[in-house]
Amino acid sequence: MRIHFFLLLMATLLSVPGHAQPGESEAGPLVQVGFYEFPPHSYSDSQGRPRGAILELTERLLKHAGYRVEIRSYPSARLYGALQDGSVHIWPGAPGKPELADHTLETRTQVGEIVLNLYFRRDTPLPRLPEDLKGRGLIMITGYTYWQPINEMLNDPALQIERHRTSTHTAALEMLQRHRGDFLLDYQTPVEQARQRLGMGELPFVQLQRIPLNLIVSRHAPGAEALRDALDRAYQELQAAGEDLHLP
Numbered sequence: 001m002r003i004h005f006f007l008l009l010m011a012t013l014l015s016v017p018g019h020a021q022p023g024e025s026e027a028g029p030l031v032q033v034g035f036y037e038f039p040p041h042s043y044s045d046s047q048g049r050p051r052g053a054i055l056e057l058t059e060r061l062l063k064h065a066g067y068r069v070e071i072r073s074y075p076s077a078r079l080y081g082a083l084q085d086g087s088v089h090i091w092p093g094a095p096g097k098p099e100l101a102d103h104t105l106e107t108r109t110q111v112g113e114i115v116l117n118l119y120f121r122r123d124t125p126l127p128r129l130p131e132d133l134k135g136r137g138l139i140m141i142t143g144y145t146y147w148q149p150i151n152e153m154l155n156d157p158a159l160q161i162e163r164h165r166t167s168t169h170t171a172a173l174e175m176l177q178r179h180r181g182d183f184l185l186d187y188q189t190p191v192e193q194a195r196q197r198l199g200m201g202e203l204p205f206v207q208l209q210r211i212p213l214n215l216i217v218s219r220h221a222p223g224a225e226a227l228r229d230a231l232d233r234a235y236q237e238l239q240a241a242g243e244d245l246h247l248p
Helices: 002-015 053-064 076-085 148-154 169-177 188-198 224-240
Strands: 030-035 068-073 090-093 104-106 112-120 137-141 162-166 183-187 205-218
Touching: 030 053, 030 076, 053 068, 053 090, 053 112, 053 205, 053 224, 076 205, 104 224, 112 188, 137 169, 148 205, 162 169, 169 183, 169 188, 183 188, 205 224
Parallel strands: 030 068, 030 090, 137 162, 137 183
Antiparallel strands: 090 205, 104 205, 112 183, 112 205
16 A cells, blocks of 8 residues: 555656756746848858858747747848738847837847948048938948938938849948949948958948847737847856856
8 A cells, every 4th residue: 555655656756747947847838039131240151051150049038938949031121021010020130120110129238239331442532421422322232221320321312322132241342442433331340241251351340330230029919028038047147157148
């Protein structure tokens, strides 16, 4: 009788689930993370696998908070649409996009920063903005969007800016070198990476904006506020534990 009771007690104890520590759960809710191609922060490698420091940090925070993660690349317009309908739960990107304001929450934690510059050749005098853009050729990266002050400048009919678009940062730098545009509007980190790949010397530039990076959570994701709070908490816990969360 005692043996039977002992076996029953052991079976009961073994059937009770333990409490997983943050990051240990393999059965947590699945979170869909979307990104657009923005090397070296977020990009697809030659096999189509997601790569980049901000994607690695996002996955690290989600796993620490007990979530499972799927990461997928989207064109920017489709990514914004997916955040608006909830088919993408998180985008590691820039806060303050007007088209996303009613559909997203933003982490209170800033996870990084990007810098938008206006580059020009060494034979070009330092431009006075915006007047020295009038009637000039501006090289831009296809698919990138900008914030309101930049959009107002680009769309100012009095400036008559001639836009030249290309799909890669290396191509954009080569266009600038070959005088196929007067200025290049681009972000600092990918330009530096492309410049080094081309063996090109440093370019003069005017800094236009410093843009914070947060984790943008769709309001239509299951438990959106809890997800946002869990990400903030995970960042604070890892930081308090001495983990290096710095983005290059």
